[in-house]
Amino acid sequence: MTWHPPEAVKNIEPAKKGxxxxxxxxxxxxxxxxxxxxxxxxFFAAIxxxxxxxxxxxxxxxxxxxxxxxxxxxxxxxxxxxGIHSGMPIAEAERRxxxxxxLKAHGKKYTYAAVQLLEIxxxxxxxxxxxxxxxxxxxxxxxxxxxxxxxxxARELKKQIFKQLNLNCSIGIAYxxxxxxxxxxxxxxxxxTIISKVNIEEKVYPLPVEKLWGIGEKTAEILHKIGIxxxxxxxxxxxxxxxxxxxxNGEHWKKIARGESAAxxxxxxxxxxxxxxxxxxxxxxxxxxxxxxFKMLMKLSQKVxxxxxxxxxxxxxxxxxxxxxxxxxxxxxxTLPHLIWDDREIFEEGKLLFKQMYKKNRPIRLIGxxxxxxxxxxxxxxxxxxxxxxxxxxxxxxxxxPVMDSLRNKYGEKIISRFSGVI
Amino acid sequence: xxxxxxxxxxxxxxxFQHGKIQPLRFKWNERAYKVSKINSGWxxxxxxxxxxxxxxxxxxxxxxxxxxxLSNMSWELSRVCMDG
Numbered sequence: 163m164t165w166h167p168p169e170a171v172k173n174i175e176p177a178k179k180g181x182x183x184x185x186x187x188x189x190x191x192x193x194x195x196x197x198x199x200x201x202x203x204x205f206f207a208a209i210x211x212x213x214x215x216x217x218x219x220x221x222x223x224x225x226x227x228x229x230x231x232x233x234x235x236x237x238x239x240x241x242x243x244x245g246i247h248s249g250m251p252i253a254e255a256e257r258r259x260x261x262x263x264x265l266k267a268h269g270k271k272y273t274y275a276a277v278q279l280l281e282i283x284x285x286x287x288x289x290x291x292x293x294x295x296x297x298x299x300x301x302x303x304x305x306x307x308x309x310x311x312x313x314x315x316a317r318e319l320k321k322q323i324f325k326q327l328n329l330n331c332s333i334g335i336a337y338x339x340x341x342x343x344x345x346x347x348x349x350x351x352x353x354x355t356i357i358s359k360v361n362i363e364e365k366v367y368p369l370p371v372e373k374l375w376g377i378g379e380k381t382a383e384i385l386h387k388i389g390i391x392x393x394x395x396x397x398x399x400x401x402x403x404x405x406x407x408x409x410x411n412g413e414h415w416k417k418i419a420r421g422e423s424a425a426x427x428x429x430x431x432x433x434x435x436x437x438x439x440x441x442x443x444x445x446x447x448x449x450x451x452x453x454x455x456f457k458m459l460m461k462l463s464q465k466v467x468x469x470x471x472x473x474x475x476x477x478x479x480x481x482x483x484x485x486x487x488x489x490x491x492x493x494x495x496x497t498l499p500h501l502i503w504d505d506r507e508i509f510e511e512g513k514l515l516f517k518q519m520y521k522k523n524r525p526i527r528l529i530g531x532x533x534x535x536x537x538x539x540x541x542x543x544x545x546x547x548x549x550x551x552x553x554x555x556x557x558x559x560x561x562x563x564p565v566m567d568s569l570r571n572k573y574g575e576k577i578i579s580r581f582s583g584v585i
Numbered sequence: 586x587x588x589x590x591x592x593x594x595x596x597x598x599x600x601f602q603h604g605k606i607q608p609l610r611f612k613w614n615e616r617a618y619k620v621s622k623i624n625s626g627w628x629x630x631x632x633x634x635x636x637x638x639x640x641x642x643x644x645x646x647x648x649x650x651x652x653x654x655l656s657n658m659s660w661e662l663s664r665v666c667m668d669g
Contacts, residue, residue: 213625213640214648214666216586263586270629271638328625574631
């Protein structure tokens with residue numbers, strides 16, 4: 163398998179841009195960072211096309227099969243020509259592209275590719291921050307010299323990804339994290355875009371202000387009212403209105419628009435603890451308050467509990483999300499006086515929240531369960547944090563849970579499950 | 586084009602070399618197939634058990650997913666994608 167630089171990459175002039183960036187780096191040697199954002203192109207669909215040459219050049223939609231209730235996880239660029247995009251209900255995708263090829267997601271296969279990707283990233287720099295299964299930030303400030311300039315480094319990285327995984331990615335490089343992400347989306351697929359202090363006015367400033375991370379629709383509306391339509395308007399803030407109208411936030415956005423945000427790349431091992439652990443499920447067919455519903459609630463409770471215990475956390479706040487068939491969505495949460503980490507307790511709390519909000523007989527489309535306010539668990543707290551109930555549940559729990567977890571560790575997740583029938 | 590979940594045990598002539606596994610030929614439905622191309626391979630775990638998956642082309646445009654179960658050294662044809 164041979165790799166050739168794609169046209170988009172060939173057309174960049176490394177000498178010019180490299181020289182400009184080198185100058186900037188020399189000038190502010192200790193301050194200028196170089197951040198790379200890598201976004202895999204149509205990741206799941208590209209993996210399916212790689213694994214099955216019959217799918218190449220065809221509209222491939224990953225996420226669910228026709229007639230099902232799922233949403234599109236990813237679709238190939240051929241499918242995007244029909245207006246299909248991630249998050250669209252499969253039924254709508256099917257209406258737009260009835261001859262498309264609809265595939266179930268193969269999570270384990272995609273996770274394996276993501277792990278391989280991370281290994282490749284780490285051969286370039288130790289400062290890697292994965293932000294999702296198909297996206298990562300790399301701080302390349304201290305390694306770029308080895309490759310001559312950032313363009314050579316990016317080309318070599320693209321080459322390695324293609325050689326080892328037969329997949330394409332789009333890369334953005336900038337002196338700020340937010341601009342790096344903006345850049346990677348500018349020339350998809352297979353793109354390489356650099357935003358430097360020299361080309362910021364040409365590449366970034368004309369873009370609508372909504373393109374900037376953190377500026378939602380509502381904020382954009384308010385900004386439009388005070389005459390700010392582009393990122394350039396926000397960065398220049400001609401009449402100094404931002405501070406007057408938005409106080410500290412205004413100053414913050416101005417900094418972001420100039421690429422002066424201090425956000426850095428944080429490797430996984432230096433990250434703060436997770437803030438919450440949760441799972442969601444969309445039912446294949448609408449359900450009501452029945453066995454299918456409670457079985458799924460138990461399944462989600464077990465998934466959440468298992469992840470918490472694997473990471474050594476207990477949590478205090480349980481959140482339950484309920485979406486009816488007409489997409490009306492409600493979220494309720496409850497903060498407990500003690501830590502929980504047991505599947506059954508999470509299930510019971512989830513059930514209580516559900517009972518509080520459920521309107522009888524309305525069909526349910528989706529449920530979600532999460533636990534937040536996480537604290538590291540210590541063995542002592544496991545024994546003493548919760549008052550014993552009538553059946554000595556804490557003691558039984560401390561005997562049962564480790565056995566269940568070790569069975570799952572050895573034989574897989576499906577080997578043992580709590581019975582949700584008695585509810 | 587049609588995907589079909591098969592999940593049937595099959596016999597595979599396999600090359601084990603330099604710590605790598607490579608399916609060469611397999612038999613399914615009384616027919617022998619010669620692997621012409623390995624499109625990709627990936628690994629999955631279920632508990633401590635490890636599975637090696639291969640997406641391969643064999644004798645024509647059809648695409649097969651073969652899975653090797655390390656716990657009992659056995660092969661399975663997991664999925665087939667037929668052209669046409």
